[in-house]
Amino acid sequence: MDDGVSEYRQLFVDDADLYNRLILGTLLPDCMWLSLPRFFQTWLRNYIGGVLVYLLSGFFWCCYIYKLKRNVHVPTDAIPSRKAMLLQISVAMKAFPWLSVLPTISEYFAEIGWTKCFPRVNNISWFAFLAYFTIYQIFVEFGIYWVHRELHDIKPLYKYLHATHHIYNKRNTLSPFAGLAFHPLDGILQGLPHSIALFIIPVHLTTHVGAIFIEVIWTANIHDCIHANLWPVMGAGYHTIHHTTYRHNYGHFTIWMDWMFGTLRDPKDDEGKVM
Secondary structure, three states: OOHHHHHHHHHHHHHHHHHHHHHHHHHOOHHHOOOOOHHHHHHHHHHHHHHHHHHHHHHHHHHHHHHHOOOOOOOHHHOOOHHHHHHHHHHHHHHHHHHOHHHHHHHHHHHOOOOOOEOOHHHOOHHHHHHHHHHHHHHHHHHHHHHHHHHHHOHHHHHHOHHHHHHOOOOOOOOHHHHHOOOHHHHHHHHHHHHHHOOOOOOEHHHHHHHHHHHHHHHHHOOOOOOOOOOOEOOHHHHHHHHHHOOOOOOOOEOHHHHHHOOOOOHHHHOOOOO
16 A cells, blocks of 8 residues: 555544544543454444433433423423433433444544545645535435435335334423434434445545534434524424424425425424424
8 A cells, every 4th residue: 555545544543543532531441442443442432422422412401491491492381201201312322332333334434445535624625625514514414304204205114213213293202312212223324324425525534523423412402392493404493393294394404405305394384383
């Protein structure tokens, strides 16, 4: 292998080692992770990091909207029970070991040079970085929209996979913890656009990894039933409608795909209706 190519790929390895040390080295004794193969170190980092972000973001957001701002954003009779939230956490915990595999494989493929990822922003211009990231986000939006829509339209996929998430279909059962309460294969399918994009679009790998963790926070936010009314964001107002009608608002971060493909339903149309 050319020395320049080898050094370039080594940057991905160095970054992964740094992230592993930051998370695993901080939370675990060295004897529990240093002897593991690098692939499993990265999986363990993604698993522990994802679980922490999920639990902490859900916990603090629930404290804010259900305790500190009780009956302000969400009526008291619409607050989900503790039992419902614990069930959602239980489902998510069963899925997390499997959900963590996909980003781990993506990082491995970047390290061996199979993707179009680049390790440093200064490998390209800032303009190119922003342009590529915009294309990446559009691709992810498009991909997640259609995966999500087909999880509803293809009956076996809905029955055996996506229905696990849709048992939470009313305001008093939806909570930030419902965001990742998925069947593991369902979560992997919806995460695939992120990974496929790496083989098509030049993406800064660290930005990709950061986007995955932001996804965890985002999913908590869109299941809190609070309509932010910030166009064109696919906020919880839109996503609550998705959980109550099953046929609208399949999008992820924005409403554009639903608008383009005729599945958008505005929360304003449902004002005054009981969910």
